[in-house]
Amino acid sequence: MTDLTWIDTALKSARPQAVAALLRYFRGDLDRAEEAFQEACLRALQNWPGKGPPRDPAAWLIFVGRNSGVDDARRSLKHVALPEDDSLTDGGDVQDDMAERLDGAQYRDDILRLLFICCHPDLPNTQQIALALRIVSGLTVAEIASAFLVSESAMEQRITRAKRRIGEAEIAFATPGAAERVERLGVVAAMLYLLFNEGYSASGGDALIRQPLCAEAIRLARLLLRLFPSEPEIMGLTALMLLQHARAGARLDADGQIILLDDQDRSRWDADLIQEGLALLDKAVRHAKPGPMQVQAAIAALHARAAQAEDTDWAQIVQLYTTLERMQPSPVIALNRAVAVSKADSPEAALDLIEPLGPALANYFYFFGVKGALLQQLGRNEDARVAFDRAIALARTPAEAAHIRQHLDKLSKTA
Amino acid sequence: MLYAILCYNDEAAVEAWPKAKDDAVIAKRRTVTDKLAAKGQLGPILRLMNTTAATTVRYGAEPVVIDGPFAETKEQLLGLYVIDVASLDEAVDIARGMAGKNGDGGSGAFEIRPLRAFIPDTEKRETMIS
Numbered sequence: 168m169t170d171l172t173w174i175d176t177a178l179k180s181a182r183p184q185a186v187a188a189l190l191r192y193f194r195g196d197l198d199r200a201e202e203a204f205q206e207a208c209l210r211a212l213q214n215w216p217g218k219g220p221p222r223d224p225a226a227w228l229i230f231v232g233r234n235s236g237v238d239d240a241r242r243s244l245k246h247v248a249l250p251e252d253d254s255l256t257d258g259g260d261v262q263d264d265m266a267e268r269l270d271g272a273q274y275r276d277d278i279l280r281l282l283f284i285c286c287h288p289d290l291p292n293t294q295q296i297a298l299a300l301r302i303v304s305g306l307t308v309a310e311i312a313s314a315f316l317v318s319e320s321a322m323e324q325r326i327t328r329a330k331r332r333i334g335e336a337e338i339a340f341a342t343p344g345a346a347e348r349v350e351r352l353g354v355v356a357a358m359l360y361l362l363f364n365e366g367y368s369a370s371g372g373d374a375l376i377r378q379p380l381c382a383e384a385i386r387l388a389r390l391l392l393r394l395f396p397s398e399p400e401i402m403g404l405t406a407l408m409l410l411q412h413a414r415a416g417a418r419l420d421a422d423g424q425i426i427l428l429d430d431q432d433r434s435r436w437d438a439d440l441i442q443e444g445l446a447l448l449d450k451a452v453r454h455a456k457p458g459p460m461q462v463q464a465a466i467a468a469l470h471a472r473a474a475q476a477e478d479t480d481w482a483q484i485v486q487l488y489t490t491l492e493r494m495q496p497s498p499v500i501a502l503n504r505a506v507a508v509s510k511a512d513s514p515e516a517a518l519d520l521i522e523p524l525g526p527a528l529a530n531y532f533y534f535f536g537v538k539g540a541l542l543q544q545l546g547r548n549e550d551a552r553v554a555f556d557r558a559i560a561l562a563r564t565p566a567e568a569a570h571i572r573q574h575l576d577k578l579s580k581t582a
Numbered sequence: 583m584l585y586a587i588l589c590y591n592d593e594a595a596v597e598a599w600p601k602a603k604d605d606a607v608i609a610k611r612r613t614v615t616d617k618l619a620a621k622g623q624l625g626p627i628l629r630l631m632n633t634t635a636a637t638t639v640r641y642g643a644e645p646v647v648i649d650g651p652f653a654e655t656k657e658q659l660l661g662l663y664v665i666d667v668a669s670l671d672e673a674v675d676i677a678r679g680m681a682g683k684n685g686d687g688g689s690g691a692f693e694i695r696p697l698r699a700f701i702p703d704t705e706k707r708e709t710m711i712s
Contacts, residue, residue, distance in 0.1 A: 172603070180594040382600075389597055392634040396650035405634070439698055446635045446696040449670040450649070453637075 174215055178208050181225040182305045183390060187277035188229045190284075193236060197284075197302060197330050203236035204228065210235070225274075275394040279348065282355045282391075287333055294329040296362050301326050304383050314365070314380055352395065356404045356460060359384050359391070363408050381412050392447075402451035403461030409444035410467035413437040425570045429476040441471045462491045481511035498527040506537055514544040532561040536571060548578050584625065588659070593633060628664070629699040639674060641690045645681035647674055652693040670694070 185207070189200040207228040221227040285299040293315070300306045300314075312322035366380025388405040395401055417435040420426055448464045466487045473479040488504035501524055509517030518541045521534070528534035539554035555571050555578070562568035599607075618624040633651040640646045667673050677692040 176595050176598050176603075177592075180592070180598040386597060389632060389634060390594070393594070396634060397648075402634075442696065442698065443631050443635060446631060446670070450635065450637060453647075453670060453674075 171212075171216060173220070174212060177215075177220055177224045178211060178228070179305065181228055183278050183281065183303050183387075184225040184274050185228040185232060186302060186305075187274070187281040188225075189232050189236065190281055191277055192229075192233050195284075195334075197333065199236055199239075200232075201302065202239070203232035206235040206239075207232035278390070278394060279351060279355070282358070282387075283351045284333055286351075286354045286358045287336060288354075289332055289336055290329050292358075292361055294325055294332075295358050296365060297322065297326055298329045298333075299358060299362065299387075300380075300383070303387065306383075352391075352398065352401065355391065356388075356400060359388050360404060360408070360460070362387075363411075367411060378415060381408070381415070384408055385412060397454075399451040399454040399456050400458040400460045402447045403458060403464045406444040406447040406451065407460055407464035407467055409440045409447070410464060410471050413440035413444065413471065419566065423566055424573075425566050428470065431476075433474065433476075436471070444468065445471065457490070457494075459491060459495045462487050462494065466491075479510070481507055485511050498524045499531070499533075502528065502531075502534055502537060509541060509544075514541045517541055518545070530561060532558055532563065532567060535561065536574075539571070539574060543574065543578065552578055597632065625702075626664075627699070627701040628697055629701075631696045631698045633695075635696050637670060637674060637694045639677040639681050639692045639694065641681045643682070645678045647678070651695070652691055657690060664697070664700070670696075 182204070186200055186204050189203050190197065193199045193203065210231050211224075211228065215221070281303060282299065285302060286295050290298070297311055297315070300311050301308065306314075308323050308326065309319050311326075312319045315322065317325075363381055363384035366378060366382075366384065385405070385408050388401065388408055392398075392401050392405050413436045414428075414431060416437065417431040417433070418426055426432075444464065445468055448461065448468055451461050451464070466484055469480050469484055469487075484507045485504060488500060488507055492500045492504060502521060505517040505520040505524075508520060518538075521538060521541070524534065535554045535558035539551045539558060542548075542551035542554060552575065555575050558571045559568050559575075562571065596604075615624055615627065636649075636651040638648050638650065638652055640648065665673060665676060667676070673694050677694055681690075681692060
């Protein structure tokens with residue numbers, strides 16, 4: 168049997184460009200663009216094994232997809248047969264012509280427009296991510312459903328609803344201007360980080376099954392970076408995800424239990440990903456245009472640079488969280504800063520900082536986990552137990568609940 | 583005579599490889615390079631990070647620093663230096679110093695690409711490099 172995985176890889180990497188261009192061609196009709204791409208992929212599977220890959224797979228897929236989409240429309244009107252495959256694929260000149268017209272700028276605007284559509288502000292976050300995974304990444308509805316722990320029919324409905332909403336919203340198909348582009352890029356970056364986080368700290372189920380989501384988010388961030396090589400926040404976003412994803416192999420033990428950052432075996436962190444993340448952050452910082460993604464990446468970098476947990480520069484991390492909070496005030500960031508303060512200063516100081524966050528984070532698992540741990544360090548075991556009980560009630564995954572239970576076990580032993 | 587074999591491929595496609603596939607490719611390459619190393623015919627192997635990690639310093643009296651890889655098709659790859667420095671700033675300064683020396687209005691650039699891997703694979707490497 169011949170190895171055809173190269174075709175899968177080529178189709179996957181050409182997908183964002185091809186679907187984005189087809190979407191423009193079909194005036195924003197997501198379903199038609201998707202069908203045309205599917206059709207083009209089928210043709211590719213028939214043609215490429217014999218003829219070898221075309222010089223520009225994305226251009227080939229756009230050309231074939233466009234024709235098949237037009238044919239579909241024509242066929243439904245006049246019942247005209249599809250042309251022979253050869254007439255579609257023998258045109259070497261046509262392919263060159265396509266490739267020439269699809270220069271970088273065109274790809275860039277098409278992909279951005281596609282991502283922007285998926286990030287439409289009318290859609291809730293979960294729908295934005297689901298739509299991006301379906302349309303941009305090409306995951307099947309079944310794959311997305313299993314990542315979000317919902318039934319396939321529920322996910323199908325969610326995606327259909329998202330598409331309908333977008334159809335009704337009549338999104339402008341004009342090329343975004345410079346200011347607009349910066350704004351859209353921020354929205355897209357935030358969506359990619361949401362996607363990454365969905366994989367990194369699963370909002371339900373077994374954390375292990377989400378790693379492909381992290382990898383996909385990184386792939387899309389690298390794609391954005393290729394399209395916008397001088398955007399420090401996109402460098403920061405990519406660096407942040409690489410530095411966090413580098414820890415994947417050390418985050419869970421053999422039984423699937425969470426291992427905290429302090430206790431992770433750092434030799435199991437992925438050195439390649441860390442190096443790439445640090446290099447990108449280094450590059451971003453040279454622009455002297457700090458943003459929230461860069462600051463978060465800088466925090467992840469300080470962890471990555473510490474060979475052992477004791478070497479962590481907590482004072483610097485407190486400073487970075489202070490900067491981050493100023494840029495992006497949020498109780499979750501304040502909570503993270505408090506954790507850093509507990510390391511750099513004392514658990515008392517940290518406890519003072521988190522008390523006012525209680526009302527805002529009344530349903531947040533980590534808040535009670537952190538609060539319990541701080542109280543435990545201060546020897547206030549009864550108060551710690553109350554906080555941990557609340558955390559267990561809010562745990563979204565068995566691993567989270569089991570982790571808190573370990574704390575409770577320790578309390579029982581010391582009591 | 584020393585020869586360099588330069589690796590070219592579609593970065594977007596290579597990036598989409600799962601880790602297992604990447605490992606498999608490296609393992610397959612080793613069936614060739616291990617034999618070379620045994621015969622003392624293998625120099626250092628460099629693996630570059632993605633072009634998105636690249637920074638370019640263009641020649642000139644005031645060398646210009648830009649993001650991204652080298653992109654002028656009228657210029658060809660003529661050689662490379664491997665340096666070991668603590669930061670990109672240092673690397674840029676070094677490249678700037680080199681580019682400044684060519685400040686005669688000529689064209690050209692230094693692309694700074696972080697290395698993903700540096701694998702000096704043979705005992706004879708020092709004699710080969712020097």
